[in-house]
Amino acid sequence: MIEVYHNPRCGKSRNCLAFLDNSNQEYKIIKYLEETPSDEEIKSLLEKLQLKPIELVRQKEKIWIEQFKNQQMTDETIIKAMAENPILIERPIVIKGNKAIIAREADKIEAFFQES
Structure with a gap:
């Protein structure tokens, strides 16, 4: 089953669901702002994405800019920041x-x- 981490307020996220609907793909929506992923779930996501933690961060978000930007952070602390602030x-x-x-x-x- 396809899973989609979705934010209903995000246009790109809504467009993604529309694409999946038009392609007749069955999927499960994960409203990650409500069903906050754990540190372990984020680590699993990063493995599947083949990304480093910082590459998954929305670095223009106000929370990131005010609380985390320009700090020395390990991968673990970045993951923890995402788990505590899923936005x-x-x-x-x-x-x-x-x-x-x-x-x-x-x-x-x-x-x-097409690849998978």
């Missing part, structure tokens, strides 16, 4: 099996499903 997690994330992408553009989503 910092890039979105939408589409997960299929052991792979995932940040699905901000339709062509990336399409390519992802």
Whole structure:
């Protein structure tokens, strides 16, 4: 089953769901702002995305700028910051099996499903 980390207020996230609907893909929505992922779930996501923690952070978010920007942070502290402030997690994330992408553009989503 495809899983989508989704924020209903995000246009890119809504567009991702529309693409999946138009492609007749079945999926499960994870409203990650309500169902906050744990440190371990974020680590699993990072593995599937093949990204470093800082690459998953929305660095223009007010919380990041005010509380974390320009601080020396380890991967663990970045993961903890995302777990405590899930708004910092890039979105939408589409997960299929052991792979995932940040699905901000339709062509990336399409390519992802052709590969997997």
